Amino acid sequence: xxxxxxxxxxxxxxxxxxxxxxxxxxxxxxxxxxxxxxxxxxxxxxxxxxxxxxxxxxxxxxxxxxxxxxxxxxxxxxxxxxxxxxxxxxxxxxxxxxxxxxxxxxxxxxxxxxxxxxxxxxxxxxxxxxxxxxxxxxxxxxxxxxx
Numbered sequence: 001x002x003x004x005x006x007x008x009x010x011x012x013x014x015x016x017x018x019x020x021x022x023x024x025x026x027x028x029x030x031x032x033x034x035x036x037x038x039x040x041x042x043x044x045x046x047x048x049x050x051x052x053x054x055x056x057x058x059x060x061x062x063x064x065x066x067x068x069x070x071x072x073x074x075x076x077x078x079x080x081x082x083x084x085x086x087x088x089x090x091x092x093x094x095x096x097x098x099x100x101x102x103x104x105x106x107x108x109x110x111x112x113x114x115x116x117x118x119x120x121x122x123x124x125x126x127x128x129x130x131x132x133x134x135x136x137x138x139x140x141x142x143x144x145x146x147x
Contacts, residue, residue, distance in 0.1 A: 040132055047136025054137075055144020 038046070079085045127134050 043130070043132040044136040047133040047138075048140035048143075051137035051140025051142075052144040052147075053140075055141035056147060057144075058141075059145045059147075 076085070080087055
């Protein structure tokens, strides 16, 4: 009778994953844009919920930070007024002038570091591929900030 052919194809996973991005190794080969995997309603819900959570947390942390900074300035003004500390306003003015000059110098070049530019380009590509998800996130973020 016929003999079975017991040959197998071997898949070398080390070679297969060597030049693949980490997210494709984890989520699968078709983990590109969300538009390829989810319908519009799902994308809007996912973007809206994550945006709302982010906006809500951002609002709470922002209020806390504003309270801390404002309270610190308030305490410094009380300490200055009562004589506990003395502020050298000439030194403050000199330092502010130096900072203004440095900002003018750095903003005149207006050139982005190549690594920053590549990251910005990646973000722009992601936003273009996932415009519905991004729109849902933006709307949710604004709702989260308002609540």
